[in-house]
Amino acid sequence: MKITDFLYQASINDPQLRLFEGQYPTEAGMSMNSYVLLDEKIAVLDTVDQAYQEVWLKKIQTILAERKPDYLIVHHMEPDHSACIQAFLERYPDTEVVGNVKTFAMMEAFFGEAIAPCRRIVKEGDQLPLGNHILQFFFAPMVHWPEVMMSYEIKEQILFSADAFGRFGTQQADVNWVEEARRYYYGIVGKYGLPVQNCLKKVADLPIQRICPLHGPLLSETCQQAIDRVALWSRYQAETSGVLIACSSVYGHTLQAAQRLAEKLKEKNVLAEWVDLNRTDVSWAVAKAFQYSHLVCASVTYNGDLFPSMRHFLYHLKDRNFQQRTVAVIESGSWAPNADNRIHALLADCPGLIWPFEKIQIIGAMKAPQQEAIDRLAEQLAQSLAQ
Ligand SMILES: Cc1cc2nc3c(=O)[nH]c(=O)nc-3n(C[C@H](O)[C@H](O)[C@H](O)COP(=O)(O)O)c2cc1C
Ligand SMILES: [Fe+2]
Ligand SMILES: [Fe+2]
Structure with missing residues (x-):
């Protein structure tokens, strides 16, 4: 041609x-x-x-x-x-x-x-x-x-x-x-x-x-x-001031929390999207994590560790020098929640990550305190993005 x-x-x-x-x-x-x-x-x-x-x-x-x-x-x-x-x-x-x-x-x-x-x-x-x-x-x-x-x-x-x-x-x-x-x-x-x-x-x-x-x-x-x-x-710089909520859930309770956070952020006119890591190819999730300035990892605890799709996602982020982002965690579990520890451990070597927010922990399903914590996190993320 x-x-x-x-x-x-x-x-x-x-x-x-x-x-x-x-x-x-x-x-x-x-x-x-x-x-x-x-x-x-x-x-x-x-x-x-x-x-x-x-x-x-x-x-x-x-x-x-x-x-x-x-x-x-x-x-x-x-x-x-x-x-x-x-x-x-x-x-x-x-x-x-x-x-x-x-x-x-x-x-x-x-x-x-x-x-x-x-x-x-x-x-x-x-x-x-x-x-x-x-x-x-x-x-x-x-x-x-x-x-x-x-x-x-x-x-x-x-x-x-x-x-x-x-x-x-x-x-x-x-x-x-x-x-x-x-x-x-x-x-x-x-x-x-x-x-x-x-x-x-x-x-x-x-x-x-x-x-x-x-x-x-x-x-x-x-x-x-x-x-x-x-x-x-x-330069690993964010292109979009906004939030990616990456979620790994088995039965849907953690996903509900991720979706609630996305809705609350949208109400505050914050650019936000959530991805279900079990149903989205990791290459899309990785690209979105680099696009946005803020990342929320929402994961179930699975045999004392992370659910495989979250582990896989974080491995790929680390492998591509993920850095210079603000990160928050929502962890869930039924008897010994441990997702927050594992997320911190997997991203420990990534330079310039900041973790200014308290983790949100869900045992089983969200109840009023977790719903309020999610609404507070939305407010804090909005403030962080406004700076
Ligand atoms: C195979 C398997 C292993 C699990 N391992 C743990 C664990 O080590 N610690 C814990 O607290 N919960 C563990 N759980 C429970 C889930 O983390 C918990 O039920 C969680 O609320 C599920 O959230 P979801 O509805 O978003 O999938 C496990 C669940 C499954 C299916
Ligand atoms: Fe090529
Ligand atoms: Fe090539």
């Missing part, structure tokens, strides 16, 4: 894909993007997942017409982008493969030492002239994997951003970019805020007309908004 006279894409859009990387539900499918640059020299940028090999090779062949590719540029060796390298090189054996030292080490690990006999090893800032256009390489280690690099085309000011600036859903999917990009961001690189910031510094001074990520739609008018949004996420 032609984007400009120079830029074509051979991307795969799979509306049926329901699980990405073995853990992220993709209700709107997924795209694996690949680009072809046509100039005096021809560069193919990345491949796609194994499942789409034949379709992708056909797309490449159509774009190339009778010409042969000069370069295969490998921005990222994760198999959703690299699985078809061998098949590509069998079809186009004279292609020079462009990557960095780490790229080729990984390529050999996946395909054996004989892979890519014709190699060009690039360093940070190296340029690759294609004719009228020049690609420049910027390393982006840990903006998903250690070998990741981006490239920038100087004339048309295009950033080929690897996994950065991607989102879940096919390119055509009618989804809210920010919602699906946030869930993708925290899922995939949430742990690596500092490497993302380092990478953003490198591209900060570049004029960017277009961002071509490896997943999701190409960006043009919204490049700067996307850069600003990713910068904010990389």
Whole structure:
């Protein structure tokens, strides 16, 4: 598919894909993007997942017409982008493969030492002239994997951003970019805020007309908004002053408390939403927890510990460097409630969390004192948000 006279894409859009990387539900499918640059020299940028090999090779062949590719540029060796390298090189054996030292080490690990006999090893800032256009390489280690690099085309000011600036859903999917990009961001690189910031510094001074990520739609008018949004996420800053109430309940009593708190907050015009962790995928709950400034964890005690969905949620938050948020707890139990202790223990290493509110404890079902405590917590949260 032609984007400009120079830029074509051979991307795969799979509306049926329901699980990405073995853990992220993709209700709107997924795209694996690949680009072809046509100039005096021809560069193919990345491949796609194994499942789409034949379709992708056909797309490449159509774009190339009778010409042969000069370069295969490998921005990222994760198999959703690299699985078809061998098949590509069998079809186009004279292609020079462009990557960095780490790229080729990984390529050999996946395909054996004989892979890519014709190699060009690039360093940070190296340029690759294609004719009228020049690609420049910027390393982006840990903006998903250690070998990741981006490239920038100087004339048309295009950033080929690897996994950065991607989102879940096919390119055509009618989804809210920010919602699906946030869930993708925290899922995939949430742990690596500092490497993302380092990478953003490198591209900060570049004029960017277009961002071509490896997943999701190409960006043009919204490049700067996307850069600003990713910068904010990389600093772990809240986007929304408001409250996420994350709830883990077996029989519904704890959920009733969570819902009462949400209603009371809404009455006070506080932005608040609750998620039932048993019925919401953890990737959504994690993204929402990072979006909001305040988090309330409402959990049953389960065999002296937390209910599994709450434990799972907190593990994922911690794994993604959850920090700088205000947290409150509602715990429930029937004989030895212990959820509050476990929540504190699991989040103990998260920097900058503040816990200014008294825990609310429910034995069995809410009664008048707990209802009043919830109403008080709503008031305190509203005050905290007003500061
Ligand atoms: C398998 C299982 C294990 C439990 N373990 C504990 C426990 O260790 N300590 C406790 O106080 N309550 C324990 N409970 C009781 C629940 O925490 C309690 O009934 C709670 O009120 C349930 O809230 P819910 O209606 O929101 O599910 C357990 C319940 C179940 C089903
Ligand atoms: Fe990746
Ligand atoms: Fe990817």
